[in-house]
Structure formats: C-alpha cells, structure tokens
Amino acid sequence: xxxxxxxxxxxxxxxxxxxxxxxxxxxxxxxxxxxxxxxxxxxxxxxxxxxxxxxxxxxxxxxxxxxxxxxxxxxxxxxxxxxxxxxxxxxxxxxxxxxxxxxxxxxxxxxxxxxxxxxxxxxxxxxxxxxxxxxxxxxxxxxxxxxxxxxxxxxxxxxxxxxxxxxxxxxxxxxxxxxxxxxxxxxxxxxxxxxxxxxxxxxxxxxxxxxxxxxxxxxxxxxxxxxxxxxxxxxxxxxxxxxxxxxxxxxxxxxxxxxxxxxxxxxxxxxxxxxxxxxxxxxxxxxxxxxxxxxxxxxxxxxxxxxxxxxxxxxxxxxxxxxxxxxxxxxxxxxxxxxxxxxxxxxxxxxxxxxxxxxxxxxxxxxxxxxx
Numbered sequence: 465x466x467x468x469x470x471x472x473x474x475x476x477x478x479x480x481x482x483x484x485x486x487x488x489x490x491x492x493x494x495x496x497x498x499x500x501x502x503x504x505x506x507x508x509x510x511x512x513x514x515x516x517x518x519x520x521x522x523x524x525x526x527x528x529x530x531x532x533x534x535x536x537x538x539x540x541x542x543x544x545x546x547x548x549x550x551x552x553x554x555x556x557x558x559x560x561x562x563x564x565x566x567x568x569x570x571x572x573x574x575x576x577x578x579x580x581x582x583x584x585x586x587x588x589x590x591x592x593x594x595x596x597x598x599x600x601x602x603x604x605x606x607x608x609x610x611x612x613x614x615x616x617x618x619x620x621x622x623x624x625x626x627x628x629x630x631x632x633x634x635x636x637x638x639x640x641x642x643x644x645x646x647x648x649x650x651x652x653x654x655x656x657x658x659x660x661x662x663x664x665x666x667x668x669x670x671x672x673x674x675x676x677x678x679x680x681x682x683x684x685x686x687x688x689x690x691x692x693x694x695x696x697x698x699x700x701x702x703x704x705x706x707x708x709x710x711x712x713x714x715x716x717x718x719x720x721x722x723x724x725x726x727x728x729x730x731x732x733x734x735x736x737x738x739x740x741x742x743x744x745x746x747x748x749x750x751x752x753x754x755x756x757x758x759x760x761x762x763x764x765x766x767x768x769x770x771x772x773x774x775x776x777x778x779x780x781x782x783x784x785x786x787x788x789x790x791x792x793x794x795x796x797x798x799x800x801x802x803x804x805x806x807x808x809x810x811x812x813x814x815x816x817x818x819x820x821x822x823x824x825x826x827x828x829x830x831x832x833x834x835x836x
Contacts (some may be wrong), residue, residue, distance in 0.1 A: 468796040487792035501645030503734035509732030510762030515740035520831035524818030532820040548576030551606035551784035556584035569799035576601030611685035636707025638686035711751035724757030749777030767809025
C-alpha cells in the first residue's frame with residue numbers, strides 16, 4: 465500500500481460540516497456511532513463545540529497586515545500553520561485507505577499528524593509521505609500504556625526507527641468511557657480491521673472470586689508516574705501527555721521531564737461532564753507559564769476556533785472527527801480539502817481581527833467577559 469486512491473470531491477463542500485452528510489452515507493451505522501458518539505449523556509461532547517461558539521472575538525482594525533503568515537514554532541520546528549491531525553483509531557473503518565490517506569493529505573497541506581497506536585495501517589507506511597520534506601508538519605506517535613515492558617520497549621524502538629519525532633501518551637482513558645450510543649449500536653470491530661502496529665497478546669486478567677475486573681484486574685496495569693519515568697528513560701523522543709486537565713498533574717509531569725501537553729477531554733468519549741477543552745486551556749496556560757508547549761483538541765471546526773485557541777494560549781490545535789468525515793466522504797483528497805478550508809478560514813479570521821501573525825493573537829483578542 466503506497467499511494468491512496470483519488471476520488472472526486474462531492475459538490476457544495478464549503479466548510480468542514482459539509483463533509484458529514486456524504487460521510488454518513490458511506491459509513492456503516494455501527495461504525496458511525498463509534499466515531500461520533502461520546503460518553504454517557506454526551507454533555508462534554510456537546511460542550512466541546514458550544515464552548516468555542518460562545519467565545520467572542522474583539523478585532524483591531526487599520527493595521528498593516530502585509531506579508532502576514534500563519535507560521536508557528538513547536539518543539540523547535542517552524543510549522544507553516546498550527547493545525548495537526550489528531551490520533552483516531554482504526555481509520556480503515558471509514559475508508560479503505562485509512563491512515564495512509566490522511567498521511568498523504570497532511571503532507572499535501574503541510575499539516576502535522578499524530579498517529580494512533582491503534583492505527584489500521586503500519587506506522588512505516590504512514591510515515592513515508594511525511595518524511596524527507598522540510599515543509600511538512602511534525603509526525604508524532606500516540607501511545608496507550610501496555611503492561612508489558614518488553615513489548616513497549618520494542619514498540620518505542622520501532623517508532624523511533626520509523627522517523628516519528630515525538631511521543632504522545634494518552635493518560636485520561638485507562639478504561640473506556642460508558643459510550644451509550646456505541647453500545648446501543650452494537651459496535652464491534654469487523655473482520656480485517658485491527659491495530660496492526662500492536663502485535664502480541666495481552667495478558668489475561670487473573671482475578672480471584674469477588675474481585676473487580678476493573679479495580680483488581682485493569683487498574684493495576686494502568687500507567688502511573690513510574691511509567692512516565694520509564695518512558696523518559698527508554699526513549700530519547702520528546703514526550704507529551706494527552707488528557708491532563710489539572711495544573712498539579714501538569715507540574716508533576718514537567719518535573720519528571722515531560723515536554724508538553726495536549727489539553728483534551730478525549731473528545732467527550734471518556735469521562736462525561738468534564739469541562740470543554742476551550743475552558744480547560746486558559747487555566748493550564750496560566751498555571752504553567754508561556755514556555756510549556758500546549759496543544760488543544762475537541763470541537764475545532766472553524767478557522768475562528770483555531771484563532772481563539774491560539775489567543776487562549778495554545779501553540780497548535782488538533783483536528784479530530786471532521787477530518788475522518790472528510791476521509792469517509794472522499795478519501796485523501798477530502799482530507800486535504802478539509803485542511804485547506806480550515807487554513808483559509810484561519811487566514812481570513814486573522815485578517816479580519818487585525819492579526820498579522822499568530823503571535824498577535826493574545827488574550828486581548830477575546831471579548832471581555834469570556835474566560836481568559
């Protein structure tokens with residue numbers, strides 16, 4: 465599998481939301497529930513979107529914006545723009561080319577990519593389009609902890625050998641959330657779709673009568689601060705934690721050598737009634753200071769959302785479900801088009817707000833009364 469297929473774009477794709485209908489028409493109903501559902505009553509899922517909508521912008525006018533740009537610096541690299549593709553599992557559920565398609569789209573649009581450990585295409589095939597071109601965005605690998613250090617050690621070596629430039633450990637989902645929509649649909653992975661980069665066999669739970677499968681079986685295997693120390697010792701790659709929401713946890717992580725964070729509530733898929741990502745970002749930035757790399761995901765749909773995220777303290781944003789809708793609708797070309805639409809909207813928003821560069825997008829851009 466070396467190149468994705470090229471498909472025609474449906475007509476009328478003016479924004480990211482326009483991909484949803486053609487995507488749903490092509491995706492199995494059970495897989496659609498898996499992708500779009502959230503935990504429990506989906507309060508956090510809805511809040512992720514409504515929080516960005518609720519933030520108001522306060523533009524400046526009559527500024528000289530000639531030769532402006534969207535470039536940002538992240539982990540020592542200059543990026544053409546601050547938009548990365550978030551880690552989403554099993555993308556061949558939604559299109560036969562899966563993660564290969566999004567890699568080619570990211571390369572075409574100079575976007576970064578964070579590959580899920582549960583990808584349905586090999587990490588080497590995904591890396592190939594994004595390596596060797598200084599104009600492409602960063603290539604990072606997302607991890608879930610597995611309680612098998614020999615397996616994890618081999619995986620880390622493979623990730624580094626494949627050319628990935630950072631690790632992103634998801635820490636907010638040691639167990640699945642209670643995803644009612646997915647369970648009602650009866651979702652199961654179909655034959656032929658699997659996490660191809662995760663070989664080996666998980667150890668069976670060894671439970672005694674009366675013990676909890678969760679607290680006595682799964683949680684003793686979950687990552688703790690000891691595993692953070694182990695990862696830092698085993699891999700030279702920068703380590704970011706995804707899903708830290710409390711400033712004290714972030715400070716602890718920094719003291720242990722963690723590089724940065726993805727501010728995230730797991731797209732509303734883990735613990736329901738968490739604050740929206742847009743609400744979590746400002747207090748973490750205030751607590752950690754200006755130098756710590758912070759990315760944010762959850763509910764990003766518009767260029768104005770990207771600009772608001774930067775104004776609230778993000779260094780970059782991660783786009784999630786909308787790019788999978790674009791993938792399902794029309795493969796690699798769809799994802800590339802979605803990224804281009806978002807990039808164009810960001811430039812328009814900057815111009816209309818008087819921001820020559822994203823360094824101009826600070827707290828003063830947010831209308832008074834919104835959270836800072």
